[in-house]
Amino acid sequence: MxxxxxxxSIAASGMEAQAMRLRHVSENIANADTPGYHRKVTSFETVxxxxxxxxxxxxxxVKLDPSELARVLDPGNPxxxxxxxxxxxxxxxxxxxxxxxxxxxxxxANLRMFDQARQxxxxxxxxxxx
Amino acid sequence: xxIRTSFAAQTYAKARPATQPAPGAAGPxxxxxxxxxxxGSFADTLNASxxxxxxxxxxxADPHALVExxxxxxxxxxxxxxxxxxxxxxxxxxxxxxx
Numbered sequence: 308m309x310x311x312x313x314x315x316s317i318a319a320s321g322m323e324a325q326a327m328r329l330r331h332v333s334e335n336i337a338n339a340d341t342p343g344y345h346r347k348v349t350s351f352e353t354v355x356x357x358x359x360x361x362x363x364x365x366x367x368x369v370k371l372d373p374s375e376l377a378r379v380l381d382p383g384n385p386x387x388x389x390x391x392x393x394x395x396x397x398x399x400x401x402x403x404x405x406x407x408x409x410x411x412x413x414x415x416a417n418l419r420m421f422d423q424a425r426q427x428x429x430x431x432x433x434x435x436x437x
Numbered sequence: 438x439x440i441r442t443s444f445a446a447q448t449y450a451k452a453r454p455a456t457q458p459a460p461g462a463a464g465p466x467x468x469x470x471x472x473x474x475x476x477g478s479f480a481d482t483l484n485a486s487x488x489x490x491x492x493x494x495x496x497x498a499d500p501h502a503l504v505e506x507x508x509x510x511x512x513x514x515x516x517x518x519x520x521x522x523x524x525x526x527x528x529x530x531x532x533x534x535x536x
Contacts, residue, residue, distance in 0.1 A: 316509070319501050319502070421508070425508060425511075432519050435523065436519055
């Protein structure tokens with residue numbers, strides 16, 4: 308029975324990690340027009356319990372994308388230099404949307420696993436009930 | 438007293454120990470290793486899910502943790518209820534035995 312409980316908690320950890328990833332994607336999209344904003348890159352890591360991998364996943368340290376900021380031409384902007392350019396953000400909306408879609412698919416996969424573990428345990432108990 | 442009645446009483450007294458639990462299983466050592474442990478982990482699961490539900494209502498816990506804890510406690514309760522039904526059914530089956 309504890310295998311079912313383990314798969315429930317592992318699937319829940321996957322859903323939690325994907326939800327956090329979606330949160331960082333939405334931060335990136337919200338700050339797409341913020342001058343000088345570096346997009347946040349999320350990473351995943353396995354959870355260790357006394358040196359043993361439990362199979363659960365969690366979000367690792369969030370890093371900032373070091374790629375170059377977009378140069379935006381806007382002479383009227385107070386941040387603009389003498390050539391009329393200022394540093395925008397390095398957020399690419401297409402990349403962010405793709406990342407969000409990937410997070411959604413992965414979340415759905417974890418949700419299905421959660422549901423399947425529940426269904427399997429329910430049918431096992433049904434067998435005992437007959 | 439009728440001889441048959443006393444014979445039946447004797448047989449009954451002899452048969453009674455068969456329904457008693459084995460000496461090793463009923464002691465505190467046997468209980469703590471098997472059934473009591475299962476019951477303890479069942480109570481722990483329910484306690485953990487109640488704590489998580491309380492934390493979720495006050496905004497302290499993630500909804501994912503709440504769903505996970507509720508699913509785990511559902512699993513535990515279903516198992517316990519099914520086992521109880523099975524045990525009660527077996528007991529009733531014994532009571533229905535023609536004597």
